[in-house]
Structure formats: structure tokens, C-alpha cells
Amino acid sequence: MMRNIFLGFIRIHILHHANKSDIYGVWIMNELKRHGYSISAGTLYPILHSLEKEGYLKRRDEVVNGKVRKYYRITEKGVNALEEAKPKIKELVEEVI
Amino acid sequence: MMRNIFLGFIRIHILHHANKSDIYGVWIMNELKRHGYSISAGTLYPILHSLEKEGYLKRRDEVVNGKVRKYYRITEKGVNALEEAKPKIKELVEEVI
DNA sequence: ACTTCCAATATCATTGAGCGATACTATGAT
């Protein structure tokens, strides 16, 4: 029951965090796990790729401890989408809660 | 972007309304359309069937204007699921908004 | 009475998305 809702929110959460700082795949997985949710790599990475492809995120490769890490940051288009989504989400949720 | 979120919420909205009164397929479609969202019959009915099958809703057939209408009402299990979901949704949403 | 029309329910085939499994890459440790 909660799974659907969580998955619906995943993109918003990614944009939200990418709006506050640079994020990368495993960081997101841990952040979500901290909140009691888990998402598999096979789900997360395609989401990141599509968000980038659609212009909501931009990618920056950085070598951290020798490993190439793909940092994602929100774009202006992403910020707009996030701000547009918020009131709609509020409306959806407030009726029920 | 909003489509995912809306679809995640659809089950909660159905339970929510089935908690306040008896509901049926087309009524739900209209209610959602009123809020600016639409859902096709091919999506809605399987959802209703699975919610019933999983014990969240119970069905009652009633003849209205001569036509058999399938009214759904929430069950005790459904009420519990709804109440459990609310704080989790709140948590998911509040972080972002 | 019969045909047309409509609301509501239902199913089918296609498409797309989530997922587990698995592989790949580069580094540091032993």
C-alpha cells in the first residue's frame, strides 16, 4: 500500500535533495533507507538517467577516493518543476489528511 | 512528473472516500476529474477489484435506475491501513514541502 | 413492443516501469 505512494514520491525527493546539495546514487539509497524505504539500484539509476535526459538534473563526474562518482544537481527546469509540483501535492494530500 | 504521484495516491483516495460513503467506479472517475486528474476505466476497475480481493473494500451490488451498480465500502482492515498510511504520507510530504 | 441510446462495468493487448540478479570498474588492503 505504502510502496506505491513512496515510488510516486521518489522523483520529487530526488529533485528536493538535488536542490539542496549535490547527490549521487548510493547516497540517495542510504538516505531513503534511513527513512525506512529501500529502492534497488535497477530502479534508481534509470530514474536518475531519465531525470537527466529530461533536463531536470545535470551530471558532473568527480573522482572521489579514486572512484568516479556521478554527482547530480538540479537544473533551473528542475527547480521550476519542483515548485510547480508542491502545491499540487499539498492539495492531493490535504484532502485525505 | 505529477502523474506518478497521483497514481501513488489513487488507492489512498479510494479508501478515503469509501470511508466516508459508499462509492462506485464512475463516481470516483468524476470525483478525480473534478480535481483535474483523470483515470481510465481500464485502470480503475482492476484497482477496485484488487482492493476488494485484498480485503480493504467490500462490495455490495445494488440496482440503481434499473442498472446494477457495484458499491464499495471500506472494511475494518481498510480503515486500519488508511490510518497507518496517514502519518507515513505526512512524513514523506513534509520533508519536501 | 421494439429499437436506439446511454451509463456503468468489464476485459484485452500493448506498452512501460520496477525489480532482482548480475556484471563491470577502479581503488585500497593484505
Added chain:
DNA sequence: ATCATAGTATCGCTCAATGATATTGGAAGT
């Protein structure tokens, strides 16, 4: 050199959302 590990990546299966379409039964018009 080999191993373990973190992080990224993709494949193929399954299941769910969708549009299109079918079905049902009464209501209204003739």
C-alpha cells in the same frame, strides 16, 4: 598479485497502467 569493496550500470522478467473495445440492462422515444 589477489581480494574485498563502493559505486555505477544493464539485462530480462514480471506486473501494472493504459486505450480501445466489448458487454450489460434499463430508459426514453416512436
